[in-house]
Amino acid sequence: MFISDTDKRSCLKQALGTGAGASFAALFGGVYELYSHSVYSYYMIYAFAPLMVLSLVYVWWGGFSKRPPKRAARALYTASASTASVGMIATGVVTIYGSSNRLLLGYCILTGATLAAAVVCRLIEKPSPTPQTQQ
Secondary structure, eight states: OOOOHHHHHHHHHHHHHHHHHHHHHHHHHHHHHHTSTTOOOHHHHTTTHHHHHHHHHHHHHHHTOSSOOOHHHHHHHHHHHHHHHHHHHHHHHHHHHTOOOGGGHHHHHHHHHHHHHHHHHHHHOOOOOOOOOOO
16 A cells, blocks of 8 residues: 655654643743642643653654554544543633532533544544556
8 A cells, every 4th residue: 555655744743742731831831830839730730741652652653653544544543532631621720729610521521522523533534645656
C-alpha cells in the first residue's frame, strides 16, 4: 500500500504543536498553583496529559504507522484532547476556588463526542490508492 509522505509529515508537525500545547498547559498549571496559596488540584496538575498523550500518538503515526490518519480525523483527535485539557484546567480552577459546578460535565461530554467522531472518521476513511507499476 502507498503511504503518503504528506500525511506522515503532517502527523509529525501536529506532534510538535500538541507537544507545545502540553508544555504550555503544564507551565500554566505550575504558575497557577504557585499563586494558589498552597491549594492544589490534580485536575490542574495533570491538565497537560491529554495533549502529551496525543503528541506521542502523532509521533507513532508519523514515524511507524503504515496508515496515518487523514486530516479530518487528526483535527477531531486534536479537538478532543484540547477539550479535555481545557476542561481539566477549568475544573482545577473551580476546585482550587473551593467550589463545584455541574456545568463542567459538559467538557466530559464534548470530549467523548469528539473522540467518538474521530474514531468513526478514522474507521470510514478510505486508504490511499496503490501506485501503478509499469511493465
